Amino acid sequence: MSNNITVIESxxxxxxxxxxxxxxxxxxxxSLVIFILLWTILVQFIGYFHQIPTPKAVFxxxxxxxxxxxxxxxxxxxxxxxxxxxMGVLIGFPMGVAIGYSRILNRLIFPAFEMVxxxxxxxxxxxxxxxxxxxxxxxxxxxxxxxxFPIVYNTMGGISEVDIRLPRAAMSFGVGKRLxxxxxxxxxxMPQVFTGMKLAMGITWILVVAAEMLSNKGGMGYYVWxxxxxxxxxxxxxxxxxxxxxxxxxxxxxxxxxxxxTRWQRIF
Amino acid sequence: MTNxxxxxxxxxxxxxxxxxxxxxxxxxxNTISIVSVxxxxxxxxxxxxxxxxxxxxxxxxxxxxxxxxxxxxxxxDTVMTTGRVLVGVGAAYLIGIPxxxxxxxxxxxxxxxxxxxxxxxxxxxxxxxxxxxxxxPTQELSVAFIPFIDAFFPVLLNTIVGVxxxxxxxxxxxxxxxxxxxxxxxxxxxxGALPSISTGCAIGMGIGWMGAVxxxxxxxxxxxxxxxxxxxxxxxYPLIIDGMIAIGILGFASSVLIRYLTIRLVPWRxxxxxxxxxxxxx
Numbered sequence: 001m002s003n004n005i006t007v008i009e010s011x012x013x014x015x016x017x018x019x020x021x022x023x024x025x026x027x028x029x030x031s032l033v034i035f036i037l038l039w040t041i042l043v044q045f046i047g048y049f050h051q052i053p054t055p056k057a058v059f060x061x062x063x064x065x066x067x068x069x070x071x072x073x074x075x076x077x078x079x080x081x082x083x084x085x086x087m088g089v090l091i092g093f094p095m096g097v098a099i100g101y102s103r104i105l106n107r108l109i110f111p112a113f114e115m116v117x118x119x120x121x122x123x124x125x126x127x128x129x130x131x132x133x134x135x136x137x138x139x140x141x142x143x144x145x146x147x148x149f150p151i152v153y154n155t156m157g158g159i160s161e162v163d164i165r166l167p168r169a170a171m172s173f174g175v176g177k178r179l180x181x182x183x184x185x186x187x188x189x190m191p192q193v194f195t196g197m198k199l200a201m202g203i204t205w206i207l208v209v210a211a212e213m214l215s216n217k218g219g220m221g222y223y224v225w226x227x228x229x230x231x232x233x234x235x236x237x238x239x240x241x242x243x244x245x246x247x248x249x250x251x252x253x254x255x256x257x258x259x260x261x262t263r264w265q266r267i268f
Numbered sequence: 269m270t271n272x273x274x275x276x277x278x279x280x281x282x283x284x285x286x287x288x289x290x291x292x293x294x295x296x297x298n299t300i301s302i303v304s305v306x307x308x309x310x311x312x313x314x315x316x317x318x319x320x321x322x323x324x325x326x327x328x329x330x331x332x333x334x335x336x337x338x339x340x341x342x343x344x345d346t347v348m349t350t351g352r353v354l355v356g357v358g359a360a361y362l363i364g365i366p367x368x369x370x371x372x373x374x375x376x377x378x379x380x381x382x383x384x385x386x387x388x389x390x391x392x393x394x395x396x397x398x399x400x401x402x403x404x405p406t407q408e409l410s411v412a413f414i415p416f417i418d419a420f421f422p423v424l425l426n427t428i429v430g431v432x433x434x435x436x437x438x439x440x441x442x443x444x445x446x447x448x449x450x451x452x453x454x455x456x457x458x459x460g461a462l463p464s465i466s467t468g469c470a471i472g473m474g475i476g477w478m479g480a481v482x483x484x485x486x487x488x489x490x491x492x493x494x495x496x497x498x499x500x501x502x503x504x505y506p507l508i509i510d511g512m513i514a515i516g517i518l519g520f521a522s523s524v525l526i527r528y529l530t531i532r533l534v535p536w537r538x539x540x541x542x543x544x545x546x547x548x549x550x
Contacts, residue, residue: 024375024379027376027379027380028379028382028383029383030379030380031379031380031381031382031383031384032383032384032387034380034384035384049403051402052399052402052403104293104297107293107294107297107298107301108297108300108301109301110298110301111298111301111302112301112302112304112305115302115305116305116516118515118516118517118519118520118523119512119513119515119516119519120477120478120481120515120516120519121478122478122481122482122485122493123481123493123496123511123512123515123516124512125485125497126496126497126499126500126508127323127508127509127512129500130319130322130323130500130505131319131320131322131323132319133319202390202392205390205392206392206393206394206418206478206482208392209392209394209395210392210394210482210485210486213394213397213486214485214486220395221394221395224395224398225397225398227398228397228398228401233398233399233402236398236399237399239395240391240395240396240399241391243390243391243392243395244387244388244389244390244391244395245390247390247391247392248390251390
């Protein structure tokens, strides 16, 4: 009998503590605290890691950040990423729709893409340097190339995998070809289109950083590499953090636009 | 409309013979597509359109390629790059899959590790290079670190999603029948997540090649990525394109290999995710 009461009591306290304290959030915060503690301890007490900056040094580096220089570099990187990304969307999305929608175009264009796609975008850097005159157009071509294939492939996949019942239902209501494409097939493909765009955004940031590291035309990748060459490691870590933040902002932005275009998915 | 659907609707009346397969609309259009790329390239170079003056022609690329494949350097480069990719991506598999399984399975474990990983995830792999150089004892390992980072997050996230997508009823059924957590892990969590894990592995392999090329271009002394960069500096332009083609073929072959292995390993995934991972490999 008393055993039962204990069980009920303990269940009550468990529920009570769940209402008062958000344990999941507490553990998440604890995770970050552990990460920073572990980082500090490793750097401070293990000789092997002594060259890596401590969290404290990285934090203090914030106050001596050359603000205008960093802001210029951020703007340059953003320009290159967004330029290539939007070109990728402007060319890749219609291309994907065409390839997904028309069988003849698919057979005419797709094999050529399949042939070029396995070449990693980074391997194109020397070719772009030969072909384009200034660094901006080289970098934008590179980010464009990186963004193009994920967008085309996901748009194509989204269009060709639309639930066949949707166009059939529309057809039985007498919907014409153009309306079918704009109002039925494209909206239905949007979730996968935006999966591709998110992927493309991640790849463009990787490419911009790599391209900037290999040249001396500014940008956050160059800033990281410059600080590496002058051995200012707290600023390297800080710059990594800034790049991560910029990348996260971009992918959240793509996600928000995606939410707008896939709003038919939400029931509420 | 797929062939199966056409057949179901009675649109296909006879089995295609060998000749009709060769001269079908599909093969003809596909051939036109591939040939036209080379023709356009050759013509643009031949007539020196815009900056195509500097770009080598297909014939030059072929000639240099023949010479290059015969040299020892090519084979050393290939082995080095493949080794770096395998070390980096293999490490990503070894760490990413168990971690992803635990994060997907145990809420407490997820809370304790995932926020940190979420902070590290948006940082692009090349930006890790200075830290990798500090952190790892040899330059070889710091080059392999970039494919590792590149492959790690796709593998991890796909594993987590794979576990999260397992029907909750399987866990309940297993627990009803008295399985221990260990048994649930080996008989529910792991097989349930395998289709998604194999997708993640294929994506990781594709991105891993990109990472290896970045690492080699910036720091390497050997490897295909370094050879491309060196040919650019030494003005041996046809070799750049040969290097690109070599990397493309190797990357493609390794993706096909991973896909083949995973289909053998997880026969039931074929129908579910084939088209999906086709579209997000790169």
